[in-house]
Structure formats: C-alpha cells, structure tokens
Amino acid sequence: MKGAILLPSLLLLLLTLLTGVCPRRPEEKYVRAGEMVALQCPRYRGYDHGDGRLIWASHTTQEKDLTSDMSSAEQMEMGVLVHGRSLVILNASVNHHGNYSCSQGNASRKYWFKLMVYTTRTREYEEKTTYPMTCNTPESCTLTCPDVNIPAENIPDITTSGTIWHKKADSSLTASYFSSVKENDGGVYTCTRSYLYHGQIYNMTSTVKLEVQPEKKPKKLAEITSPRMSEVFPVDLGSTVMIDCQAVAYSEFDEVFWLMDGSFVTRDNSSPVFYNFTQGPGKNKLIASLVFKKVSKEDLLKNYTCMLQCESQPSSYVFINLVQKPRPAYVSLSLGIVCFVVVMVSTVVIYVKFKINITLFLRDTLGCHRRTSDGKSYDAFLMCYKSDTDAGLNDDDRKWLESVMEEKFSYSLCLFDRDVLPGRAVQEAVLDCVQQSRTVVLVPSSSDPGPGAGFLSVIHEALVERQTDLVFIRTEATEVWRSGSLSEALQLLSEAGDCVTWKGVSSMSPSSSFWKQLRYYLPAPQNASKIRLLPK
Numbered sequence: 001m002k003g004a005i006l007l008p009s010l011l012l013l014l015l016t017l018l019t020g021v022c023p024r025r026p027e028e029k030y031v032r033a034g035e036m037v038a039l040q041c042p043r044y045r046g047y048d049h050g051d052g053r054l055i056w057a058s059h060t061t062q063e064k065d066l067t068s069d070m071s072s073a074e075q076m077e078m079g080v081l082v083h084g085r086s087l088v089i090l091n092a093s094v095n096h097h098g099n100y101s102c103s104q105g106n107a108s109r110k111y112w113f114k115l116m117v118y119t120t121r122t123r124e125y126e127e128k129t130t131y132p133m134t135c136n137t138p139e140s141c142t143l144t145c146p147d148v149n150i151p152a153e154n155i156p157d158i159t160t161s162g163t164i165w166h167k168k169a170d171s172s173l174t175a176s177y178f179s180s181v182k183e184n185d186g187g188v189y190t191c192t193r194s195y196l197y198h199g200q201i202y203n204m205t206s207t208v209k210l211e212v213q214p215e216k217k218p219k220k221l222a223e224i225t226s227p228r229m230s231e232v233f234p235v236d237l238g239s240t241v242m243i244d245c246q247a248v249a250y251s252e253f254d255e256v257f258w259l260m261d262g263s264f265v266t267r268d269n270s271s272p273v274f275y276n277f278t279q280g281p282g283k284n285k286l287i288a289s290l291v292f293k294k295v296s297k298e299d300l301l302k303n304y305t306c307m308l309q310c311e312s313q314p315s316s317y318v319f320i321n322l323v324q325k326p327r328p329a330y331v332s333l334s335l336g337i338v339c340f341v342v343v344m345v346s347t348v349v350i351y352v353k354f355k356i357n358i359t360l361f362l363r364d365t366l367g368c369h370r371r372t373s374d375g376k377s378y379d380a381f382l383m384c385y386k387s388d389t390d391a392g393l394n395d396d397d398r399k400w401l402e403s404v405m406e407e408k409f410s411y412s413l414c415l416f417d418r419d420v421l422p423g424r425a426v427q428e429a430v431l432d433c434v435q436q437s438r439t440v441v442l443v444p445s446s447s448d449p450g451p452g453a454g455f456l457s458v459i460h461e462a463l464v465e466r467q468t469d470l471v472f473i474r475t476e477a478t479e480v481w482r483s484g485s486l487s488e489a490l491q492l493l494s495e496a497g498d499c500v501t502w503k504g505v506s507s508m509s510p511s512s513s514f515w516k517q518l519r520y521y522l523p524a525p526q527n528a529s530k531i532r533l534l535p536k
C-alpha cells in the first residue's frame with residue numbers, strides 16, 4: 001500500500017527533474033476591453049525545444065489549442081492572430097479574460113500568461129498600466145510611449161499608423177516633445193498607438209505620468225572657508241592657542257584635519273599639540289581646531305597645514321605658521337619706569353649705607369670737597385671737658401686722638417692746653433679759639449685738662465651765634481646715659497651737633513669706623529688740601 005503512494009510521487013519528481021517542470025507564476029497582462037494586446041512567447045531554455053512546433057493554448061472559458069484546432073478564419077472570428085511567437089488579441093473583451101500558455105513541442109515546459117481584461121478604468125488597472133517619467137526644468141523633454149504588449153513588427157497585414165498623445169482631462173492633442181519643460185507640464189498623459197489590420201483600426205492605450213523636477217543645482221564644491229589663505233598667527237610663548245580650520249563639505253566622506261611638517265597631528269588631547277573635530281552648526285560645516293596647550297619655541301619653527309580631503313574633488317590646503325607676538329609699547333615703557341625706580345632706590349640705599357666711605361673716598365683720592373676761604377686758622381677746636389661719670393677718654397686715648405688727627409690726617413687743631421695763650425681771660429680765650437676754628441670737637445675726658453664743664457653753656461651760645469659746626473664725641477658708657485643724667489648744656493650740645501662714638505681699643509686704628517665718622521663730620525683739612533691739590 002505504501003509503495004503504491006510512493007511510486008507516483010517518485011515519478012513526478014523524476015519528471016520534474018527531466019523536464020524542469022515546476023509550478024511557475026504566470027506573467028500578468030492588463031488590457032482594457034476594446035483595446036489590442038499582444039503576448040510574446042519568450043525564447044528561454046525549457047520553453048524552446050529546437051524545431052518543435054510552437055503551441056499557443058487558451059485556458060479561458062474553453063480550453064483551446066489555438067494553433068492546430070483553428071483555421072485562420074476561426075482565428076479571425078475569435079479576434080486573435082497567431083504569428084510566430086506572437087499571439088495578438090485585436091479587440092479584447094471579457095471573453096478573452098483568462099490564462100494562456102505557449103510551449104514548443106509536446107515535451108517542453110509551458111510558459112504561462114494571465115490576461116486581465118478590464119471593462120472600466122479601475123484604480124488597480126490605472127496603477128498597473130501607468131508608467132512614470134521624470135524631466136528637469138528647463139531642459140528639453142520627450143514623452144515616450146511604453147513598448148509593452150505591442151505586436152512584433154514583422155506580423156504581415158498589421159501596420160502601425162502612429163501614436164497620438166493626450167493630456168488627462170484635456171481632450172485636445174498634445175505634442176510629445178517639450179523644448180523647455182516647465183513645472184506645470186507635469187501630469188498624466190495617455191498615448192494611443194493605432195494599428196491597421198484588414199481595414200480596421202485597433203488601438204493600444206498607455207498612461208505616462210510625467211514628473212517635472214526643478215532645475216538641478218550646480219554641484220557645490222567643498223572648500224576651506226577659514227582661514228582663507230596662508231596665514232601667520234602671532235602668539236605669546238607659553239600661552240594656550242587654538243586655531244580653527246573651518247570647511248564646508250557636501251559629502252559625509254569629506255574630512256578636515258591638521259598636518260605638522262607633513263605628518264598627521266594627533267587627536268589625542270593629552271599630547272601638547274593636538275586637534276579636535278566638530279561638526280558646525282550646519283551639518284556640512286566642519287571645524288578642526290588645532291590646540292597648542294603651551295606654545296613653545298619649537299612650535300614656532302614648524303609648518304602647519306589644514307587639509308580638506310574630498311572624495312569628489314582634489315584636496316585643498318591652508319598653510320599656517322606661528323610667530324612670537326611683538327611686545328606692546330606700554331610693556332617696554334612700564335619696564336623702563338620700573339628699571340629707573342629700581343636704579344634710583346638702589347642708588348639712594350647704597351649712598352645712605354656707604355655715604356661716609358664714598359665721601360671720604362672722593363675727598364682723599366680725588367680731592368673733591370667744599371673749599372672755604374673763611375679766614376679761620378684751625379680746622380677744629382678740640383675741647384675736653386670733665387665728664388661727670390668715669391665714661392670719658394683717659395689721657396692716653398686723648399693724646400692718641402690729637403696726634404692721629406694732626407699727624408695722620410693733617411688737621412690743624414686748636415688745643416686749649418697748647419694754643420690758648422696763657423694770661424688771657426679763660427672765657428675770652430675759649431671763644432677766640434671757637435671763632436678761629438671751623439668745627440668744635442667736644443671730647444669727654446676722665447681728667448680735666450680743659451676749661452671745664454662750666455664753659456659748655458658758653459660754647460653753646462657761641463656755636464649758635466657763629467654758626468660753627470659741632471662734633472660731639474661720646475663713649476660707649478655715655479651712650480647709655482639717660483637723658484636727664486646729662487647736664488642741661490651737654491644735652492643741648494649733643495642735640496646740636498653730630499655724634500661719634502669712641503669704642504675704646506677698636507676705635508684706635510685710623511681705618512676704624514670711629515675715624516671714618518669723625519672725618520666725615522669734620523670739614524676736609526685745609527692745609528693738607530693746599531699741599532695736595534694743584535694750585536688753581
């Protein structure tokens with residue numbers, strides 16, 4: 001029982017393999033009732049078995065072998081015409097609706113057609129039989145009638161008598177050629193081909209939907225918009241600099257990037273020089289920003305290139321160099337002012353700190369000092385007074401002081417115990433000495449070789465009166481005196497004159513600061529200068 005079912009199936013399979021027969025969708029054809037339609041049997045392997053006779057069969061309301069069963073007259077009557085591989089239905093009607101097949105020889109596979117005859121213009125029919133076409137303003141445009149379902153040219157007795165065009169909803173004829181098509185030329189057109197057969201005219205109508213598109217824009221070129229040309233960018237060393245290269249592109253494959261001396265700049269933003277990439281506000285605007293985190297001297301030596309690489313045109317470039325910004329004028333000006341102030345301040349500081357050394361240097365080596373011709377005989381009146389405390393200079397120190405002043409530094413001194421002539425009134429003699437001296441030097445002493453402390457007030461008055469300078473020598477012990485422990489006259493004198501402190505043994509050397517100070521406050525020795533200087 002099983003074998004009985006299996007056998008036919010195997011046979012069918014075998015048959016299929018041998019003949020290549022397998023179910024196949026028929027080719028669909030659409031025609032309006034009253035129109036002509038032609039079916040063309042294709043020459044494909046499987047349908048064409050060499051010299052076998054071509055057989056057309058209709059599988060409409062009645063099965064019919066259109067080739068062998070019918071005579072030409074019968075064909076005429078049915079309104080069909082078979083010639084070679086063509087089957088022409090001259091005047092389609094609902095009777096022609098159905099399937100058709102063609103095959104060559106009994107063994108060959110059949111090729112199927114499904115003919116659909118419409119009596120009314122249905123939407124489906126319109127869709128299946130409307131052919132689209134596109135033209136652009138303001139170009140020329142020729143409507144072409146589709147070559148579908150038309151009879152082969154070699155069929156005897158059928159002659160074509162031209163094609164006419166209508167625009168839909170317009171009964172008048174139109175030309176199929178537009179020298180310069182306009183947008184309102186768009187719409188649905190029908191073309192009617194007419195064929196003459198045995199004195200009868202048969203029509204074939206097709207529909208063409210013309211779409212008129214606006215003028216094609218000229219193709220835009222991608223370009224770098226900024227910087228416009230090779231540029232030199234002034235930068236400050238050490239500053240962060242960002243240079244934007246902007247481009248307009250029209251393809252998603254266009255790219256903008258930076259080169260540094262011919263090699264690619266990285267996009268890695270951890271490196272000192274990199275570029276990053278943004279798509280601008282418009283979709284076709286590209287920005288590649290070259291970033292220098294800290295401009296170095298080496299960066300100034302390199303050449304930078306912004307490159308726009310396009311798929312449809314040659315690449316474009318812009319060349320960039322960096323230069324150091326010139327310092328603005330106000331920076332130099334303020335720098336100058338600062339330098340001037342610094343020089344001034346340091347000059348003042350140096351002068352204040354070293355004024356004694358400088359003055360003595362100028363006086364000793366260059367002989368620069370004020371020369372007075374005041375008719376005075378002495379450079380200084382060295383006056384000792386008995387100090388109230390034990391803080392005065394002892395006799396040896398006093399003698400040393402006098403001898404260094406006279407012998408080492410050539411001061412001419414008026415000394416009370418030497419130069420004041422005895423026999424005169426003491427007060428008068430002291431005042432005379434003051435008058436003959438340019439400076440009075442008050443020396444506290446532990447003994448009392450001078451006129452005594454009682455004369456101090458007299459001297460003070462004389463100094464004020466005669467405008468004579470006073471140098472007040474103190475000892476380290478007198479320095480700690482409280483004001484008030486000094487006598488009133490001494491107090492006044494110490495305030496009126498310049499003070500120099502005798503520091504005992506350390507002040508003995510003529511190069512000690514005691515001597516420098518003392519000489520600074522004293523005028524230059526007049527005798528010495530007369531000897532040393534060239535006569536004027």
Ligand SMILES: *[C@@H]1O[C@H](CO)[C@@H](O)[C@H](O)[C@H]1NC(C)=O
Nearest residue numbers: 034091092093200201202203
């Ligand atoms: C086509 O057939 C229709 C009806 O069958 C008829 O009215 C018409 O005249 C025929 N057309 C031609 C050209 O024979």
Ligand SMILES: *[C@@H]1O[C@H](CO)[C@@H](O)[C@H](O)[C@H]1NC(C)=O
Nearest residue numbers: 026059060061097098099114
């Ligand atoms: C035509 O063939 C299709 C299958 O291809 C079938 O469904 C349809 O019934 C056939 N029509 C006629 C009229 O034979």
Ligand SMILES: *[C@@H]1O[C@H](CO)[C@@H](O)[C@H](O)[C@H]1NC(C)=O
Nearest residue numbers: 052055065068105106107108
């Ligand atoms: C083809 O079929 C016809 C009948 O349809 C028959 O008379 C003829 O012998 C067949 N030819 C072959 C080669 O089978």
Ligand SMILES: *[C@@H]1O[C@H](CO)[C@@H](O)[C@H](O)[C@H]1NC(C)=O
Nearest residue numbers: 034164192194201202203204
């Ligand atoms: C064929 O088309 C022409 C032109 O449109 C028309 O005059 C004629 O009547 C049509 N013939 C038939 C049979 O439809």
Ligand SMILES: *[C@@H]1O[C@H](CO)[C@@H](O)[C@H](O)[C@H]1NC(C)=O
Nearest residue numbers: 242269275276277278289291
């Ligand atoms: C590019 O890098 C710079 C510097 O790091 C930054 O300021 C800028 O926002 C970056 N731009 C983009 C689009 O990442």
Ligand SMILES: *[C@@H]1O[C@H](CO)[C@@H](O)[C@H](O)[C@H]1NC(C)=O
Nearest residue numbers: 261262301302303304319321
């Ligand atoms: C940079 O370009 C200038 C001229 O454009 C060229 O003379 C110079 O050699 C270039 N420098 C480098 C490092 O390529």
